[in-house]
Amino acid sequence: MKRYLIPFAIFVVLVVFLAIGLKLDPTYIPSPFIGKPAPEFNLPDLHNPDQRLKASDLKGQVWLLNVWASWCTACRAEHPVIQRLAAMNIAPVYGLNYKDKPEDAKKWLRELGDPYKANLVDRNGDVGIDWGVYGVPETFVIDKKGIIRYKYIGPINNRVVDDEIVPLLRKLNAEVG
Amino acid sequence: MIPEIGQFALILGMVFALVQTVVPLAGAHFGIASWVAVAKPAARVQLLFVAISFIALSWSFLTHDFSVKYVAVNSNTALPTFYLLSAVWGAHEGSLVLWALVLSIWTTSVTVFSRSIPPVTLARVLGVMGFISVGFILFILVTSNPFERLVPAAMEGRDLNPLLQDIGLILHPPLLYMGYVGFVVPFSFAIAAMLGGHLDAAWARWSRPWTHVAWVFLTLGILLGSWWAYYELGWGGWWFWDPVENSSFIPWLVGTALMHSLAVTEKRGTFKAWTVLLAIFTFSLSLLGTFLVRSGVLTSVHAFASDPARGTFILIFLAVVVGGSLLIYSWRASQIRSYVHFDLLSRETGLLLNNVFFVVAAISILLGTLYPLIVDALGIGKISVGPPYFNSVFLPLMVPMVILLGIGPLLRWKRDSFSRIWPKIWLIAVISLVVGPLIPLLAMGPYEIRATFGMMLAIWVLGATLKSLFEQTRGRGFATVSRSFWGMILGHIGVAVFIVGITLTSVYSTEKDLRLDPGDSYELAGFKFQFDGTTKIIGKNYSGTKAKLTVTKNGKYIATMEPEKRNYRVQKQPLTEAAIDAGLFRDLFVALGEPLGSKGAWSVRIYHKPFLRWIWLGALIMALGGLFAASDRRYRKLAGRAKKQRAVTIEAVS
Numbered sequence: 151m152k153r154y155l156i157p158f159a160i161f162v163v164l165v166v167f168l169a170i171g172l173k174l175d176p177t178y179i180p181s182p183f184i185g186k187p188a189p190e191f192n193l194p195d196l197h198n199p200d201q202r203l204k205a206s207d208l209k210g211q212v213w214l215l216n217v218w219a220s221w222c223t224a225c226r227a228e229h230p231v232i233q234r235l236a237a238m239n240i241a242p243v244y245g246l247n248y249k250d251k252p253e254d255a256k257k258w259l260r261e262l263g264d265p266y267k268a269n270l271v272d273r274n275g276d277v278g279i280d281w282g283v284y285g286v287p288e289t290f291v292i293d294k295k296g297i298i299r300y301k302y303i304g305p306i307n308n309r310v311v312d313d314e315i316v317p318l319l320r321k322l323n324a325e326v327g
Numbered sequence: 328m329i330p331e332i333g334q335f336a337l338i339l340g341m342v343f344a345l346v347q348t349v350v351p352l353a354g355a356h357f358g359i360a361s362w363v364a365v366a367k368p369a370a371r372v373q374l375l376f377v378a379i380s381f382i383a384l385s386w387s388f389l390t391h392d393f394s395v396k397y398v399a400v401n402s403n404t405a406l407p408t409f410y411l412l413s414a415v416w417g418a419h420e421g422s423l424v425l426w427a428l429v430l431s432i433w434t435t436s437v438t439v440f441s442r443s444i445p446p447v448t449l450a451r452v453l454g455v456m457g458f459i460s461v462g463f464i465l466f467i468l469v470t471s472n473p474f475e476r477l478v479p480a481a482m483e484g485r486d487l488n489p490l491l492q493d494i495g496l497i498l499h500p501p502l503l504y505m506g507y508v509g510f511v512v513p514f515s516f517a518i519a520a521m522l523g524g525h526l527d528a529a530w531a532r533w534s535r536p537w538t539h540v541a542w543v544f545l546t547l548g549i550l551l552g553s554w555w556a557y558y559e560l561g562w563g564g565w566w567f568w569d570p571v572e573n574s575s576f577i578p579w580l581v582g583t584a585l586m587h588s589l590a591v592t593e594k595r596g597t598f599k600a601w602t603v604l605l606a607i608f609t610f611s612l613s614l615l616g617t618f619l620v621r622s623g624v625l626t627s628v629h630a631f632a633s634d635p636a637r638g639t640f641i642l643i644f645l646a647v648v649v650g651g652s653l654l655i656y657s658w659r660a661s662q663i664r665s666y667v668h669f670d671l672l673s674r675e676t677g678l679l680l681n682n683v684f685f686v687v688a689a690i691s692i693l694l695g696t697l698y699p700l701i702v703d704a705l706g707i708g709k710i711s712v713g714p715p716y717f718n719s720v721f722l723p724l725m726v727p728m729v730i731l732l733g734i735g736p737l738l739r740w741k742r743d744s745f746s747r748i749w750p751k752i753w754l755i756a757v758i759s760l761v762v763g764p765l766i767p768l769l770a771m772g773p774y775e776i777r778a779t780f781g782m783m784l785a786i787w788v789l790g791a792t793l794k795s796l797f798e799q800t801r802g803r804g805f806a807t808v809s810r811s812f813w814g815m816i817l818g819h820i821g822v823a824v825f826i827v828g829i830t831l832t833s834v835y836s837t838e839k840d841l842r843l844d845p846g847d848s849y850e851l852a853g854f855k856f857q858f859d860g861t862t863k864i865i866g867k868n869y870s871g872t873k874a875k876l877t878v879t880k881n882g883k884y885i886a887t888m889e890p891e892k893r894n895y896r897v898q899k900q901p902l903t904e905a906a907i908d909a910g911l912f913r914d915l916f917v918a919l920g921e922p923l924g925s926k927g928a929w930s931v932r933i934y935h936k937p938f939l940r941w942i943w944l945g946a947l948i949m950a951l952g953g954l955f956a957a958s959d960r961r962y963r964k965l966a967g968r969a970k971k972q973r974a975v976t977i978e979a980v981s
Contacts, residue, residue: 154660157604158653161611165646167697170704171624172638223567230901257840260930263921284709303709308899 182282184301188215188292189280196247196255196269203244203270206296212322214243214315215290216266217278219250220258222286228305229262235311236265240319241291245269248278248286291315293322330395333383334474337424340376340431341464343369347434347457351450355523363446366453367438373460374431381428384473385415394480397421397473403486403897405868413497414487419621419637420473422500426617427463429504433512434460437537444533451519452512459511462644470637486868486897495555499548503575506545507613510582512537513589514610517603518652521659526599531592532961534606538589539814539957542582543950549575550946558907563838563916563934565942568717570625573696574616577689581609584685586956587678595675595740597667600660601682607656611649612689618645624700670742677735684728691720729784729826732819733791737798751798755790759783771835771937781830788823792816814956818949825945831938838935840920844928852935854915855879856888860927869893869902874919874929878908890919890931914939 183189188205195201216232218225236243245266247255252271259269272278281290284303291300300318302310347369354362384397388411393399401417416422434456441449467473490496513534520530552572557565566572585605592602619625622638669675695712702710737751763783768774796816799808839851845860859875871893878885888906895902908915913935920930 154600154657157607158650158657161649161653164697165642165650167701167704168618168624168642168645171700172622172642174624174700174703260842260923261840261920261932285711 183290183298186298188290188296188298189277191270191272191277191280193246193270193272193277196245196252196259196271199252199271203268205292208244208292209296210294212241212294212319213267213292214241214319215246215281215292216243217246217248217281217283217286217288217290219248219286220254221250224305225287226262228287228307229265231306231308231311233263233265234308235306235315236267238316240316240323242267246272246277246281246283248272248283249275289315291318291322294325329383329386329390330392330474330476333380333387334468334472336376336379336383337427337464337468337474340373340380340427341461341468343373343376344457344460344464347373348454348461351457352454352522355447355450355454358447360446363450366450366457370431370434370438370453370457373457374435377424377428377431377460377464381415381424384421384424385412387474388412388414391484392480393482393484394476394478395473396475396477399477399481399484401484401487403484403868405897406484406487406492407867409497410487410492413491416500417487417491417496420467420471422504423463423467423471424473425500426504426508427460427467429501429508430456430460430463430511433505433509437512437515441533448519448523448525451522452515455515455518456511459515459648462648466637466640466644470640484897486895489869489893489895489898489900489902490559492868493555493559495551495559499551499555502544502551503548506541506543506548506582507575507578507616509537509541509544510578510585510606510610510613512541513585513606514652517606518655521603521655524659524662526603526659526663528593528596531589531602535586535589535593536957536959536962538582538586538606539953542579542586543953543957545575545579545582546946546950546953549579550943550950554943557939558905563836563905563918563932563936565832565939568695568714570696571620573692573717574612574619577693577696578609578612578616580685580689580692581605581612584682584689585609586953587681587685591675591678595667595669597669597675598679598682600656600663603660604656605682605686607649607652608686611645611652612693614641614645614648618642619696625696669740672738672743672745672748674735674738674740674743677731677738680731681728681735684724684731688721688724688728691724692717695720726784729788729822732822733787736795736815736819737791751794752791755787755794758790759786762786767834771831775834778830778834781826781834785823785826785830788819788826792819792823809959809961811956811959811961814952814954814959817952817955819952821945821948821950821952823945824941824948828938828941828943828945832936832942836934836936836939839933841931841933842923842928843931844926849933851933852913852937853880854885854935856917856931856933858929858931861929864891864893866893868897869895872919872922874917874931876906876917876931878915886915888915888917890917892919909940911940913937 190205192202192204195203232243243266245268247269249272255269270277287305289302289306290298293299299322300315306315347366350362350369351366354360354365387395387398388402389408391398391402391404397418397420401414401421402411406414416425434453437452437456516530516534516537520526552575553565556567557563585602588598588602588605591598618638618641621641624638695716698712699710702708733755734748734752737748760783763786764779766782767778771778799812837852839849841849843849843858845858848855848857850856855878857877857879859877861872861874864871864873871891873889873891876888878888886908888908890906891904893902893904903918905916905918916934916936918932920932922929
């Protein structure tokens with residue numbers, strides 16, 4: 151009889167995991183980076199590799215960093231939302247092209263449109279590590295003082311944009327830099 | 328008024344499902360014939376009320392009753408009538424009503440085609456099915472009521488998600504659910520057999536045609552989903568290993584194992600405990616799939632709106648149904664004794680290996696799907712598992728399986744010898760080794776080792792399958808071949824076709840991203856695509872741009888392709904409608920990107936995908952095989968309770 155209980159035992163373990171899973175939010179990932187200064191980077195621009203951009207260059211304005219890659223299907227789903235967000239002109243959206251081939255990335259932008267103010271090439275994902283990127287896509291909001299104020303993991307949708315990001319951007323824009 | 332009738336009918340449906348569960352099960356246990364007799368009518372009345380409820384919901388959509396919240400969220404007055412009906416199952420609540428309806432349809436089908444089954448067994452089967460109905464209807468009423476009113480009523484609906492406004496999505500959920508839910512029948516037969524203590528060949532014979540039919544529906548449902556993703560998502564892909572896709576594919580794999588294992592149990596009276604376990608697994612995995620999709624425990628591109636209360640309910644239900652059946656199993660399976668022995672080289676061994684490969688593949692995919700959740704629950708971190716994992720575990724499991732598939736049907740039951748098998752297969756093996764490399768070399772262009780390997784496998788399967796057909800008909804003619812044997816032949820030929828499709832598409836597809844000015848043309852894989860410019864279009868609930876491309880090959884006209892870029896007014900969602908010129912040997916696929924500049928130039932993506940249709944064609948042939956197997960004469964005889972004289976049928980397999 152005992153060995154016939156094995157399937158049941160395995161199932162009980164599975165149910166325990168599923169029950170714990172219910173309490174977790176797969177889209178929520180605690181970030182130790184919120185409230186901390188944005189890690190510095192110095193990266194080439196996707197379209198003009200000779201030009202480099204530093205995080206510290208962007209101080210004095212509220213900006214967004216969207217981590218994406220052409221190999222990421224969720225980014226494709228997210229893209230129209232980023233386009234909409236960028237078109238609102240509340241804050242510039244910078245792209246961090248993560249572990250991607252520049253030619254693939256350019257092709258992707260040609261196909262789907264390019265809402266980014268500029269795209270930074272993080273070929274090896276080093277900057278991604280500095281910024282604590284778990285996966286793509288991820289979106290950060292950085293305030294005028296260069297502090298990370300918000301992070302969203304996974305594809306943002308219109309609800310997140312309208313309910314969370316836009317109000318936050320307006321608030322941060324009103325702050326004194 | 329109509330929505331209230333719908334809700335009330337659903338409550339009555341649940342009451343009858345409860346009657347259908349309690350009374351017949353008690354009757355079967357205590358031996359009260361009049362209680363046993365309640366099962367059939369209760370099941371039929373349950374269907375009646377669930378159907379009324381479903382019709383009431385459809386009616387609310389047709390009449391644009393935006394005082395119903397579910398309708399207001401998922402419909403719109405500008406939505407074409409066609410989609411008004413499919414919007415019923417366009418979101419969580421309504422799709423559950425469809426689930427419940429499909430379940431009652433299966434239940435009532437069992438009452439109709441069950442004349443050869445002893446009433447007590449039937450009462451137990453219907454009792455188990457009734458229990459599942461109670462659970463699901465209760466789930467709808469408690470957590471996901473589609474008839475909930477919206478006060479004040481909305482003036483206009485928020486419209487159906489544009490991605491779902493499509494013929495593929497009208498048919499995909501009903502077919503998929505017919506498959507998912509259909510596995511409740513072998514499950515209920517298994518539980519009923521265990522409750523009654525008769526786990527014999529009769530159990531397997533009753534379950535087999537139902538398993539085949541459910542499997543056919545599931546195959547078609549997955550096929551449609553894949554086809555829809557291909558043409559509607561506009562990425563040119565046909566399978567993404569998304570959690571939602573996986574949760575339909577895992578039951579398919581285990582269901583396929585179940586079909587093969589039932590064959591052994593019916594023909595040889597062995598593998599009994601294992602087959603019962605597979606029947607429990609198949610349906611349990613369907614339930615688990617429902618849980619994963621509805622509860623929001625996993626991130627997925629097309630997860631339903633999630634709600635912890637819903638997740639908790641399904642999890643409890645899952646624990647009761649699956650845990651309960653596994654406990655019954657552990658109690659009964661130890662009493663099963665098989666006295667049938669078979670040698671190492673025999674068809675039994677072949678089918679056992681088949682089961683091992685399918686179940687291991689299913690477990691690997693399940694593990695990959697649940698892994699992010701497990702890691703998260705253990706607090707180790709957050710990860711996601713992508714296509715590379717699935718491809719690298721799934722393909723190596725399927726290759727030996729496919730090689731085995733060729734040999735299996737040629738093996739004899741109980742005992743066989745290498746010296747008997749070898750003369751039958753060596754020539755086929757040689758042919759596949761020789762012709763395999765020739766096809767990519769001569770017909771497809773650049774030589775590719777992956778293509779060679781895939782072609783070898785496909786030829787091997789085809790050759791060996793035809794060989795077993797030849798063996799079966801030699802000296803007897805085709806008339807004696809049973810339908811279930813044809814089912815096996817078709818199923819396996821479907822696999823060969825499927826392998827050709829997957830291999831050639833993944834190896835030889837080409838794509839190009841272009842900037843095209845009106846009048847420009849580009850040549851891809853010998854096809855010349857000429858861009859003739861764009862026009863504005865206005866649809867019933869969208870507006871957009873339509874491009875026109877003329878495709879020629881060596882100056883000969885092939886097709887006019889008109890990809891669209893739509894903007895849905897209410898949901899404000901842009902959608903790419905790709906233009907596809909489908910053919911047996913190649914698909915041409917054009918998707919419209921963005922306008923570039925003001926002179927009418929557009930970014931355009933074109934694909935040439937050789938043999939893509941063979942993937943779905945293969946799945947269709949497999950499904951056809953399933954239908955043949957399900958309609959085998961001996962099941963019809965069973966169902967018709969014809970004269971008890973045994974027809975002398977010669978059957979080798981299935």
